[in-house]
Amino acid sequence: MGIDGEGQGRSPHRYTFIAASDSDGRSWQRANLQGLSSVECLDFILALPARARVFGFAFRGYDLTKIFQDLPDELIFKLFREQQREREIDGQLVTIPVQWEGYEINLMNRKLTVKRGNRRTTVWDIFGFFGKKFTGALSDWKVGTVDEIAEIERMKDKRSEFDNQSFAEVKTYCLSECRKLATLGERLVQAHKEADLELRSFHGAGSTASVILKRLGISNKRGVFPSEMRKPLACAFFGGRPENSVIGKVEGRIWGYDVSSAYPYHISQLPCLECGSWRRVMNPSWRDIDGATLALSHWHSKAFNTGAWGLLPVRSEDGTIAFPYGGKGGWAWKPEITRAHAMNPRLKVSEAWLYHTDCDHRPFNDIPALYLERIKLGKDGPGLVIKLGLNSCYGKLAQSKGIEPPFQSWI
Known part of the structure; x- marks a missing residue:
């Protein structure tokens, strides 16, 4: 009622x-x-x-x-x-x-x-x-x-x-x-119910995401990592957000880009965290980083002008996020740091946590099937339910509220 x-x-x-x-x-x-x-x-x-x-x-x-x-x-x-x-x-x-x-x-x-x-x-x-x-x-x-x-x-x-x-x-x-x-x-x-995602709570789309992640068994597939990684993990965590490169009048054509279901797609590509192991490496080579399944690296760089903002975000002790041109840097994951290095050859890595696994398990392998089901169902009712649930899976993985949230995984 x-x-x-x-x-x-x-x-x-x-x-x-x-x-x-x-x-x-x-x-x-x-x-x-x-x-x-x-x-x-x-x-x-x-x-x-x-x-x-x-x-x-x-x-x-x-x-x-x-x-x-x-x-x-x-x-x-x-x-x-x-x-x-x-x-x-x-x-x-x-x-x-x-x-x-x-x-x-x-x-x-x-x-x-x-x-x-x-x-x-x-x-x-x-x-x-x-x-x-x-x-x-x-x-x-x-x-x-x-x-x-x-x-x-x-x-x-x-x-x-x-x-x-x-x-x-x-x-x-x-x-x-x-x-x-x-x-x-x-x-x-x-x-x-029609989407086979029966709810037990009604907080919002996050409740739908919880049902999806429970079905996938994610709470038991998050692996373990060394306690020394906790601070680097927190420092390397940045949510998606817009940034202004220009404030004021802009002459000429302006482009706006959007990617359909970007978060669900990338979640579907996440590797298994159960079968591999982490190793800390000082002054790793770029080959070391490229050869790892996952790499969490601490970077630094001499100042290098890359436009409106620096290439990589840095989180300060008080939580402020900045995009410096250079300096002592911060922590970043493999996809971002390798792309940044291609644009800024001065960027160096002093320390990295490297994860290697030989398995080809994909914990979120069923996400694409849900996406296709959502396309088949259309934009109304069950289709909309699946769309919002998939988009909210990221939020459940990134959840910080509570004691050991059941799906939290900042990796």
């Missing part, structure tokens, strides 16, 4: 209506034109059908702000900062809920859990599966007619004028959103 709420007034602004609906239009609702209290909102959430799967959309923003408005500031501060509530218990990272007026309230990323006595309700914010506004998601997943979606869009644009709308009109709009959200959630769940 879908859940949403609406408010009216400017100063003060009142959260006057909260509702939930299933895809058949059966609804649950609570209204208070003087403003719903936090107790009223939490009791409403707890009163929803016990076995229902409850979905919100961008629920963590406005709605939770109003639902929690009666809580003391210090509890609200903790609630929205889950890392301050994390504790390690028996080797597991546990997020401790906030206690208030007999309620246990836990907010973890996009998952809200409310408990009181023997009643418990979880609300999942599924915005992360779509990454766009609600009406855009409805259009993409063909939920509702063009006119129905246009009406929701019209009402969203008039939110600042809800004082001029009748309460009945606002209520009808909210219930329509809830019903459409329930249908959207059902289609999301069904699309995952």
